[in-house]
Amino acid sequence: MRLGIPPKKLTDKNHEKVVDLLKKWNISFDNYTRTESPVHKEFVQNHFLKIQNNGYIFTKETELLRCPKCDRFLPDRFVEGICPHCSSERARGDQCEECGRLLETTKLIQPHCTICQTTPIIEKVTHWYFDLPSFTKQLQEYIKNNKQLPENARNFSLNFLKEGLKPRAVTRDNKWGIPSPFPGSEDKTLYVWVEAVLGYVSATIEYFQKQGEKKKWREYWFDKDAKTLYFIGKDNIPFHTIIFPALLLAVREGYALPWNVASTEFLQFEGQKFSKSRRIGVWIDEALQLFPVDYWRYTLISIRPETKDTNFSWKVFIEKVNSDLNDTLGNFIHRTLSFINRSFDSAVPKPRKLDERDKRTLQSVKKRTAKIAQNLEEFKLRAALRVVMRFSHLGNKYLNEKEPWNTLKTNPQASANALYVAVQFVKALAITLEPFIPLTAEKLWRLLNLSGKVHEQAWSEAAIPLQPGHKISKAEPLFHKIEATEEELPAMLEKARLNARK
Numbered sequence: 001m002r003l004g005i006p007p008k009k010l011t012d013k014n015h016e017k018v019v020d021l022l023k024k025w026n027i028s029f030d031n032y033t034r035t036e037s038p039v040h041k042e043f044v045q046n047h048f049l050k051i052q053n054n055g056y057i058f059t060k061e062t063e064l065l066r067c068p069k070c071d072r073f074l075p076d077r078f079v080e081g082i083c084p085h086c087s088s089e090r091a092r093g094d095q096c097e098e099c100g101r102l103l104e105t106t107k108l109i110q111p112h113c114t115i116c117q118t119t120p121i122i123e124k125v126t127h128w129y130f131d132l133p134s135f136t137k138q139l140q141e142y143i144k145n146n147k148q149l150p151e152n153a154r155n156f157s158l159n160f161l162k163e164g165l166k167p168r169a170v171t172r173d174n175k176w177g178i179p180s181p182f183p184g185s186e187d188k189t190l191y192v193w194v195e196a197v198l199g200y201v202s203a204t205i206e207y208f209q210k211q212g213e214k215k216k217w218r219e220y221w222f223d224k225d226a227k228t229l230y231f232i233g234k235d236n237i238p239f240h241t242i243i244f245p246a247l248l249l250a251v252r253e254g255y256a257l258p259w260n261v262a263s264t265e266f267l268q269f270e271g272q273k274f275s276k277s278r279r280i281g282v283w284i285d286e287a288l289q290l291f292p293v294d295y296w297r298y299t300l301i302s303i304r305p306e307t308k309d310t311n312f313s314w315k316v317f318i319e320k321v322n323s324d325l326n327d328t329l330g331n332f333i334h335r336t337l338s339f340i341n342r343s344f345d346s347a348v349p350k351p352r353k354l355d356e357r358d359k360r361t362l363q364s365v366k367k368r369t370a371k372i373a374q375n376l377e378e379f380k381l382r383a384a385l386r387v388v389m390r391f392s393h394l395g396n397k398y399l400n401e402k403e404p405w406n407t408l409k410t411n412p413q414a415s416a417n418a419l420y421v422a423v424q425f426v427k428a429l430a431i432t433l434e435p436f437i438p439l440t441a442e443k444l445w446r447l448l449n450l451s452g453k454v455h456e457q458a459w460s461e462a463a464i465p466l467q468p469g470h471k472i473s474k475a476e477p478l479f480h481k482i483e484a485t486e487e488e489l490p491a492m493l494e495k496a497r498l499n500a501r502k
């Protein structure tokens, strides 16, 4: 609307763009769908009718903001003003980004229409409401008993409940959106921020319809042992721990409530909030014009804001790529593989009479891969990645102590043993790097001359040693240093940005 393009056309275009970018970033989904899907629409309408039949929907006359100049009611995100709670000046109609509270549009101080800046007028309209307060007790118990919820989600939700729940309007006067199913509300649509969370259920239904197993979705939502998991930013917490569970409870069918909501804090860019309009940040399409996708994936995971806000800076990016990826990880892999190419005719050497140090190093593979898996299962991606990187730190240290380039002449078997051990670390790296930097892991898999795709390997494969005599391919560097300085990178980004627009 703001861009002068029909909403459907705009969302179609954006959906395609997002699908393409996710692919380029090596992010894959079993079912990447959208709330435009007919399966979703039908599911949502039925779901809300069930909620109404159970007595949790009522109508109320309320006041809404209307822009006299644009001649329309203003959906929440088209109004901005001052937050009545924290006085932030950029609060949106439905939520204040600064303090995270959900807002009522008419309570905004000094509101203005974001399209034309005019001060809106208040008009009376009837809307359909969801009786959220009825679920206060059940939600309190759900949050208290849900031990694996991260701190931020738990604290935010408990405070939210303590402040008292309010009924939530579920209809809007928008032209686009899902038509409201309630009798008498034919000219209205369902409020997108309430309806969208039901997309988790409808996406499961859609997925199994495509698989030809129409009933199977129920196992994921009604089985006692089914666990659903959500990855969100902290501003989305109330939708996942309050509104979504309440909508599931309201149909009284025994839905499994969200098992875990892995909610991150915010990532900043050079100490500031990302902003498209103010051009603060790097967009994921531009990023790929500057550097390979794995440089970004590695850096972003290693600074993932898991427990507090974190900051992306060019300085950090250069450090991560040059020191971690290139000098530590890349160096360990390259020196190991090229040494085997050169001195052992590209064949994994045969180990004999390993000493204690060799044995300990070999044995650590199993323990370490188990630790990585455990961190991943607890959604500690940063910690997991740190353990992966330990392979290359320890590998480098091990080679430096063993000096196989010296013992090659004086004690060839010791040199062979060292390379046998080191190459097992390299293999473990190929498997354990895969969730983080899949493209690099696949390249490494090919350098090791192993069959199939690394993505298809079992996790336990990491600790299965390469056999003596196995021929590896010719080593090639996996990374390159960033030569530009942190002062030069912003200009490179500007250039990439201009190219992207052409």
Ligand SMILES: [Zn+2]
Residues within 6 Å of the ligand: 083, 084, 085, 086, 087, 088, 091, 096, 097, 098, 099, 100, 101
């Ligand atoms: Zn606020």
Ligand SMILES: [Zn+2]
Residues within 6 Å of the ligand: 067, 068, 069, 070, 071, 113, 114, 115, 116, 117, 118
């Ligand atoms: Zn306006």
